[in-house]
Amino acid sequence: MENHNILVVYPHPADSATEASGTVALHAERGDKITSVVATYGERHHMQWLHDEESKPAAEQDPAVARMTLEEYRNFKKREAERIAEVLGVNELVFLGWNDHEIYFDLDKVAEIAEVIRRVKPDIVITHLPIHNGAVDNDHPNTGQIVMKALETVANRVRQFDGVDAYHGVKQVFFSFAAGEEVNSNSVFTPGIVPDVWVDTSAVIDKKIHAIDQLVSQGYHGETARWVVEARDGRWGMLAGCAYAEPFLRPTAITYDTLPMPPRVVSKEYEPTVLHSGRTTAHNVPSATPPAAYLLHP
Template identity: 30%
Template sequence: MLPETEINRVLVVTAHPDDVDFGAAGSVALFVDKGVEVTYLLVTDGDAGGNERTLDNSGMAELRRTEQRTAAKAVGVTDVRFLGYKDGLVVPSIELRRDISRVIRQVRPDLVITHHPDRNYHNVAPSHPDHRAVGGSALDAVYPDARNPYAFPELVREEGLEAWTVREVWLTGGSTPNHWVDITEAMDRKLAALQSHVSQVAHVEGFVDFLKTRFAAWADQAGFPSGHYAEAFQVVPTA
């Protein structure tokens, strides 16, 4: 794995507002504590979400962008970007690969965190079609697109964005994690981030207890002491 001392910039690519907070907000908070620059890139505005739909899709999108920015601040992230694709309709495409490659070349991250592109048959929730489409496109953007100077030449010609090689990818939501991060000291910030998504979670009874149980189970699987919490990833080297 990439040594922590060599991770200076992280780009998190997700499909919807709240995805990063379920999957990686604790790890993000710990990165920020170490002085790492973290950028969030959301492919959609989450306009098809929400429990009680009193808003149209445009209003919901605005609300969820605001909720995500609030959640990001809870873990110390201020650079939050949106691509504006339609929630629920994301498919792998050259256009999406180009748009993610653009941000990779702008941010120049050492590490990208994104969705696992494969369906999880043990737990269907992480396998939303948008998640799988974004995860696959992000991996394609990491390799080969962003590092290939001949891919999307307009990014160099028109925007001055030279090729960039991401050194490692962490995938969330898969069925075969191989890396666990002890997020115990950041759990309160993760919970605050998740509770910022009021339109999505305010109606869920026992939400905090559910989260603590889920992330305590990951810690137990990782072999961390009782009372600890963890996030799980599959690490993909890109060399």
């Protein structure tokens, strides 16, 4: 079995838990090396914890929250990303410290990601779909675009001019989804963006839920984590013919030596109805939110 060196790049800590985290957990379990890049601390994203703290009666409020600095809150978010990485089995977590909600396509950011690619030397890169869904500028597709431009950059360096060798080791890019960019179908004849790879994440769905459980800052833990996974990953699983799945899209078509017939296709058996029995249900996964997750100064 060949092992992979996988680089995952997302704009926010939450994406590292909610997008391709099941797939990351599966690859970590098979011994692949995972480097997770979290570009911002997500310090202005879905401020549910802050909202809840400020909504408490004055007597119950932690005075430290009212005086909270950007650095303190970034550390709070950093700890969430660290716990997510731990749950998923990520080998190295890299923070770039970019400003949340301010990821624009610029040369410095491309150069920064290019430097990470040159250092990590991945053969697989996972990042968010770089296509803007509608006219709105957004950190997620912007990050995907920066990663794609960085890949172009690293592949086209000339030692004599640039002081670094070209890197051609990235064999495959997989774009992931947050839900909503893709069509609600797995038929390639449906107009719109149809994922071309589904990964069955049922075996590790508890890890995905536990990763999302760490996001107390955004109120994603507990019931919300289970609702998101049941409603979205469960819907993706219905499309993919399994309990829970994650969708991906590759930038270009794949060439095979012969017609591809992976084990799942070869061993497929007739089922009158795909029944949901004897497999995990997100709501039955116990909480993995530690008490310290609620504290600004644990």
